[in-house]
Amino acid sequence: MPKPSPRLAEVTKTSRISPSIQRIHLGGKALRTFPSTTPGAYVKLMFDLEGQPLTAVVDKSQVAMRTYTVNSFNPSIPEMTIDMVLHASDGATGPASAWAGSAKPGDTILLAGPGTSKGLSDTYQWVLLAGDMTALPSIKNHLAALPKNTKGYAVITVESEGDIVNIPKPDDVEVIWETKAPLPEVVASLSWHEELPAVWIACEFSDMRNIRRWLKDEKKLPHEQLYISSYWKKGRSEDQHKIEKRHDSEAFINSLKAG
Known part of the structure; x- marks a missing residue:
């Protein structure tokens, strides 16, 4: 088409x-x-x-x-x-x-x-949404679409407290606004629930790779439960970032196939 x-x-x-x-x-x-x-x-x-x-x-x-x-x-x-x-x-x-x-x-x-981008997994007991300000509209829209009984976290890094905005959400989803600590550090500090999560993350390229590695190696998160993407990369134009993102994605998929 x-x-x-x-x-x-x-x-x-x-x-x-x-x-x-x-x-x-x-x-x-x-x-x-x-x-x-x-x-x-x-x-x-x-x-x-x-x-x-x-x-x-x-x-x-x-x-x-x-x-x-x-x-x-x-x-x-x-x-x-x-x-x-x-x-x-x-x-x-x-x-x-x-x-x-x-x-x-x-x-x-x-x-x-x-x-369109991949949404949340259809099967989960809790959710983890995370990103920087470039991901804020997507996180906001995902939160608005969640069932009212959903529990979990939404972690958003912003430049200053002035960038914190009101976001409609299920009562049991905790929204964490962070102005100082790096996103990978904040995500790794969360109390991880034992049940199966659906994870959606979008952020800067290096942060994305760090979080992805942690989810794969430390949390053993099944790939089908995860959407993670870089929306930008420090010091790169969108065209340059697009090329590096494609190469990184291909290498990551190959590593999964290799076990």
């Missing part, structure tokens, strides 16, 4: 929901045919090689894509919201972060998608 053509979306509103997160509201007639989404669904925002938002389809060699989780989508309006982390490395910021900080109503941008 061919991939759907990119859609031209229009910024209808922007708001700073925390010191580090800008929420972009997108609308426009092209979103009327956008499919319904599930937790973890994502879109790719399209920029030219100069970092400017694309408003017309060009040769793919001239496109820089940046991947973002769909925070919410209401097809009846239609309206999509995307929460974008505002960050800089050595004073420089990437095209998506720069656009998020300056976008205003009436601006347009092409987006591709939606894509």
